[in-house]
Amino acid sequence: MIIKNGPEWFKTFGTEKSSGTIIFSVSGHFNKPGNYELPLGIPFNKLIEFSRWDPGWEKIKSGDPRRLINKSISRHIIEDCTMDYESLQEAGSALGTAAVVVIAEGTCMVNLLKRISRFYLLKIVDNAHRVEKERVGYIEF
Structure with a gap:
């Protein structure tokens, strides 16, 4: 449009x-x-x-x-x-x-913030793990 x-x-x-x-x-x-x-x-x-x-x-x-x-x-x-x-x-x-x-x-804001913090922590760890795997894979080539 x-x-x-x-x-x-x-x-x-x-x-x-x-x-x-x-x-x-x-x-x-x-x-x-x-x-x-x-x-x-x-x-x-x-x-x-x-x-x-x-x-x-x-x-x-x-x-x-x-x-x-x-x-x-x-x-x-x-x-x-x-x-x-x-x-x-x-x-x-x-x-x-x-x-x-x-x-x-x-809604308990403390419990809500715990859940949100856990979500973002898992995202950060997952991304860091993926980057590390890609870096190692690149170096091995």
Whole structure:
């Protein structure tokens, strides 16, 4: 569509400073997690509603637009925040890859962070092992 309609058309989506669309990868306690291409600047709470958050708005503990590698923001900030680079930076977070995780009230953050830390540790170890194997294989040649 961008090639067909041109960059000016694409810039009609989003905000003045964050124009265009982005693919939000939404996960967490949702009925409809998934990947959605939406305009930058969509209100955070509309993205949550779009992804069918069942527990109820008051049950949101926090949200993180960078899949839990950034500072999560509270429900009260989410209510007034839009999903663009400037607004999220003002809220003390960042858009990053737009991989959004929303966490329900009652979730133990310590246990959640343990699981996330383990995931990233295993990824690092796996990548280091793969690099070592490739390096050794290259040297043996």
